[in-house]
Amino acid sequence: KAGVTQTPRYLIKTRGQQVTLSCSPISGHRSVSWYQQTPGQGLQFLFEYFSETQRNKGNFPGRFSGRQFSNSRSEMNVSTLELGDSALYLCASSLAGVNEQFFGPGTRLTVL
Amino acid sequence: GENVEQHPSTLSVQEGDSAVIKCTYSDSASNYFPWYKQELGKGPQLIIDIRSNVGEKKDQRIAVTLNKTAKHFSLHITETQPEDSAVYFCAAGGGSYIPTFGRGTSLIVHP
Numbered sequence: 001k002a003g004v005t006q007t008p009r010y011l012i013k014t015r016g017q018q019v020t021l022s023c024s025p026i027s028g029h030r031s032v033s034w035y036q037q038t039p040g041q042g043l044q045f046l047f048e049y050f051s052e053t054q055r056n057k058g059n060f061p062g063r064f065s066g067r068q069f070s071n072s073r074s075e076m077n078v079s080t081l082e083l084g085d086s087a088l089y090l091c092a093s094s095l096a097g098v099n100e101q102f103f104g105p106g107t108r109l110t111v112l
Numbered sequence: 113g114e115n116v117e118q119h120p121s122t123l124s125v126q127e128g129d130s131a132v133i134k135c136t137y138s139d140s141a142s143n144y145f146p147w148y149k150q151e152l153g154k155g156p157q158l159i160i161d162i163r164s165n166v167g168e169k170k171d172q173r174i175a176v177t178l179n180k181t182a183k184h185f186s187l188h189i190t191e192t193q194p195e196d197s198a199v200y201f202c203a204a205g206g207g208s209y210i211p212t213f214g215r216g217t218s219l220i221v222h223p
Contacts, residue, residue, distance in 0.1 A: 004155070033210060042201075042213060042214070042215040042216060043156075043201065043213040043216075045210050045212075056210050058210075090155050090156070092155075099144040099146070099161075099205060099211070100146065100158060100161065101146070102158065103148070103155035103156045103158075104155050105153075105154055105155045106154075106155050
């Protein structure tokens with residue numbers, strides 16, 4: 001069974017731009033969560049989507065948004081990029097009603 | 113909300129030694145405690161997990177123990193090998209809420 005895939009793997013943007021990251025969960029997984037990982041803050045939860053609805057949300061500004069499609073694929077968008085948004089963005093999927101999360105390899109975003 | 117503390121932040125051992133990483137949590141409602149291993153350039157990989165109705169769980173060279181009363185849980189790796197070198201994260205969660213992660217432990221196994 002294929003694992004969680006994320007595209008692109010690497011991205012370089014400049015301040016003020018916006019970016020869209022994509023995540024394809026493991027087949028059959030309907031829950032997709034997004035995390036931001038930085039050396040200083042560790043793994044910070046952004047939001048979780050289940051059946052196209054945002055079910056949980058972390059403490060991030062409104063510049064961070066996401067959505068989920070009917071095939072469970074998910075995208076997250078960051079608008080008006082800031083230098084501090086440079087991070088590894090991780091997506092994790094899980095079966096409905098099950099706690100185990102499986103992570104993708106991440107998208108490394110660099111904001112210049 | 114949940115708060116997870118993880119220690120140590122760095123752990124250096126000789127090949128063949130044991131390694132222990134400890135975590136504490138604050139929310140007594142947490143009932144699911146996973147451990148992840150993250151190698152350079154990769155996403156975290158679930159290596160073992162434990163639920164609050166179990167005190168200990170083993171899988172070959174790794175084991176996890178849970179003390180619900182004290183709200184702490186630990187990861188034990190025996191007979192460490194160089195390929196065990198990675199960053200290890202604990203997390204606490206369960207029910208309908210997303211796990212909260214510890215800050216990570218960088219394990220270095222010297223050959």
